[in-house]
Amino acid sequence: MSIWPILQDDQLSPRAAAVIADIRATRKTDFINNFWRVLANDPALLERTWASLKEVMAPGALDPLVKEMLYVAVSIANGCEYCIRSHTTAARAKGMSEEQLGELLAVVGMASETNRLATGLQVPVDHAFLPGETV
Amino acid sequence: MSIWPILQDDQLSPRAAAVIADIRATRKTDFINNFWRVLANDPALLERTWASLKEVMAPGALDPLVKEMLYVAVSIANGCEYCIRSHTTAARAKGMSEEQLGELLAVVGMASETNRLATGLQVPVDHAFLPGETV
Amino acid sequence: MSIWPILQDDQLSPRAAAVIADIRATRKTDFINNFWRVLANDPALLERTWASLKEVMAPGALDPLVKEMLYVAVSIANGCEYCIRSHTTAARAKGMSEEQLGELLAVVGMASETNRLATGLQVPVDHAFLPGETV
């Protein structure tokens, strides 16, 4: 019961079908999750979102598993169930152990706690943390 | 101009002084940043927060740099300037390159964008992402 | 299974019933959605919330459809499923096309992405954006 229907392959416009085909080719799997099938109702939005995600999540200076874990952490902070579940699945597929997930959760929880303490107390930034300064 | 004063070493209660001493010993530096000096006004809060942070950020299944980067990502999502600046500094000290920071920011931005799209469209979670199910 | 029961018409206090009657008269429909039926358990809260909403959402310098779209955008950013669904329905009833919804979602996603980039990089505000200054 998403806001837009979950499109099946034979319901895709040519522009959306081309994006879906690229997702399959890039990920080397036939499986297309609901996020893309719903976005496919707006081919321009689908195309742009996939192009950005493909570029951002590609291997680079950070390895793909670290990127997936960062994605999970942000999704928790933003409160998005869909993204938590899909990117936790992706992180596990890329090798995240349950022990690593436990530590990820501990950091997310701890950061959220100290974020609120620093904000609640309005702690001023130390000179040592400002660019161009040294301890 | 924090809500509580930034305490100097000679203003610490014995209980707070013991925590500050442990921070110095653990981090092998004399520098104590404002966060701890402000928390020191409530020794119980200081003691518990430091004990938790020390445990959570210690090396484990995730390496300390990954933990710092997760901390930065969550702090951005939660909008805490102090924490963004202090943990970006810490991540750089642990070896984060500017190229890695750029990728971290790209993931945080991308996740925030797709978090809103998935939430805005109320995309239902795929069976494949639920525990106990397989693609 | 809301925190308070969903009150039916014959369960309303006189004060709540008067508000519900005004909602029906203002909206020219008999249908009362769950939000108001749950708020009705606290007649003062119901009365104040409705009075404010009625004033804020009335036609003014912004047309009612733009107001509904702003409501949807904020509800996505705040992560409120109920509000996303109810105000998307309202916006469609006021004429929002699916193409417009797609653009709304694109802006919400894009803003969330750049919000995080600007916050993560702590970009200082340009003088040109401060009141009283000109480019």
Add this chain to the structure above:
Amino acid sequence: MSIWPILQDDQLSPRAAAVIADIRATRKTDFINNFWRVLANDPALLERTWASLKEVMAPGALDPLVKEMLYVAVSIANGCEYCIRSHTTAARAKGMSEEQLGELLAVVGMASETNRLATGLQVPVDHAFLPGETV
């Protein structure tokens, strides 16, 4: 004192300079605000962010002023000062009156209030608000 330096024109890499040139050409002004000058430290991030923004904010089914107002509303909900100030400036440049800004703020405030009430009371979504159902 942003996390990355604010690059001047003569400090840009060729790839970043090309993006900056396109921003100037698209906006028909020489002025480049700090957001882009800071992003320019990571040319790939700059290029992708600008390409997306240019596409998303172009005239379409929604007029550019409505898009700017949606941007402001989301930036307020996400708590990003830079984005609030830059997009309020942009909205005014596109014709937003102070009266319209007042109504925008009223809707953002009201939505945030009722978002919390609906979440706090865990109000279930009405059948009438689910796709495929009718009142």
Add this chain to the structure above:
Amino acid sequence: MSIWPILQDDQLSPRAAAVIADIRATRKTDFINNFWRVLANDPALLERTWASLKEVMAPGALDPLVKEMLYVAVSIANGCEYCIRSHTTAARAKGMSEEQLGELLAVVGMASETNRLATGLQVPVDHAFLPGETV
């Protein structure tokens, strides 16, 4: 450098002046803080906001100090510096001790931590926590 100017008494419209006079009478002080002086640029928004705040913060089933502390807690979670500082000041004026503030901060931090853990792990709600059920 707020988005709208901080109006002085002699710059108020008659409608805004009446609201400001009521704030002074209700609070039994001549001091009017910037929030109201900025809102005064939109007399309808000022009038409605003050009427609601006056009603919500009045003594009732919760005492005014508890209400101020709830206000501070929410303002921290929402990341609003102005509101954190103004309502912390108000809570102190109503008798909040520094020890109570420390406990308030500890609860806000702890709740934020466990909120993220419960969300990150997608813990299902126990039957015992649903209305109409008993342990």
Add this chain to the structure above:
Amino acid sequence: MSIWPILQDDQLSPRAAAVIADIRATRKTDFINNFWRVLANDPALLERTWASLKEVMAPGALDPLVKEMLYVAVSIANGCEYCIRSHTTAARAKGMSEEQLGELLAVVGMASETNRLATGLQVPVDHAFLPGETV
């Protein structure tokens, strides 16, 4: 269908079992809610989280009911359904009346509204609200 399984008593590691036993002893009830049964998959996380919660929520300068209400308020602002339901149940068990819950919700809603207005208008903090200054 949480991310980690809901462990039954006979599935607990010795370290987790000891924590669960302490929860039962502290709360004087056999009932253990899902949050702890899911956290039990990571005994270190369970142990630390419980130790902190036990300390933070103990009677102190604030009475336990006020602490529970602050917990509910923060959980609403952070959008955590599990925490809203569990801590509302706990607050009722400690004596919160429905009238008090209504006022709590009114404050949370009002604070969220004015938080957005103050942020949206970028109202500068009054000198009177800064430490060391007086009205």
